Amino acid sequence: MFGSQRNFKAFEHKVWLSSPTMHGEEMEYIKKAYDTNWMSTLGENINEIEKQVSEKVVMKYGVALSSGTAALHMAVKLAGIKRGDRVFCTDMTFGATVNPVVYEGGIPIFIDTEYDTWNMDPAALEKAFELYPDVKAVVVVHLYGVPCKLDEIKNICEKHGAVLIEDAAESLGATYKGKQTGSFGDIGCISFNGNKIITGSSGGMLLTGDFGDYEKTRKWSTQSRENAPWYQHEELGYNYRMSNVIAGVVRGQLPYLEEHIARKKEIYQRYKDGLKGLPVKMNPYDEKNSEPNFWLSCMILNEDAMCRQVRDDCKALFLPEKEKSCPTEILERLADFNAEGRPIWKPMHMQPIYRGNGFVSVSGDAGADIFDRGLCLPSDIKMTNDEQDIVIDIIRNCFE
């Protein structure tokens, strides 16, 4: 089986999907925090990254928080979501996009995916507003760093008076019509989790153009203290502020954002060239209007190139077939060679926890289809060209 692959040896060092890429300055800013004793959720590193990120994205205010999830939670609160309120959410995404809606007692309604950018389908969103005209917030994702159809989504939100929350956790530095993702909505959320394009090891940021929202986020994320000599509380509080040590890591990373994007783009392009001739496509984007950050390179198999593959809730099986393959086979082969791929985010409407929630589609179920035929490829900045060429060969072999 898998004949010519016997000629390859497994990678000695694991080839990662996307791991942290450090540059040295991170340590200097961590050390500065230590030497000046700002070992707290206050300090120069925090102030600096709030300034730098809000300037980069071009949103007036940034609040550094403990995670992207915390930023999304604060965003849902700012949107005024209360128990029983429905919120329209991107369906094919990481659970952290939608869980914060539930923290506030809201009910996520999932909007199906379109094939042009693998993001929220504006036609399905329009239909969702017909079905639930009272909805007042939309959470939209730029999946794998590819901007969604922002013009259409923003127009629909404006038409229906809904708050637009951008989950830009994966898309820092990506642009749509020359403008940064995270700056289109009322609120933008970024993640500095360990595998994101810029990392603090953890962390996140909320971006807003509204001073009132900025003040509320700062207050809520530091236990909602009122202006009093003692701990006075009128509102529910959270411990969501970022540490000044973590902010030091982010601060050291930020100068390398464009370099990281350039390398990620090169990886995407090398896959695109290397996989030519196979019955597959790379994850698509609007080449005219958008410039992704290429956080993860993904591919999708043509329908007629799929061997039989079945997935239940927690396991997958496939039947190998000549000249055909499937994500399960490719991911298993990559793992055999010590390389890390990943299935596409399993759509939220297919998750047991959310199976009872609404799901709105105009095209059947594009999310389930992309989940079935797609996968994320090793996209680590530190992967060498030689390693990537072997990854490409491993994939090619799956189709022999």
Ligand SMILES: *Cc1c(COP(=O)(O)O)cnc(C)c1O
């Ligand atoms: C990473 C991620 C988040 C959550 O960010 P954390 O910092 O890990 O809490 C939210 N949404 C998406 C789409 C993500 O990829």
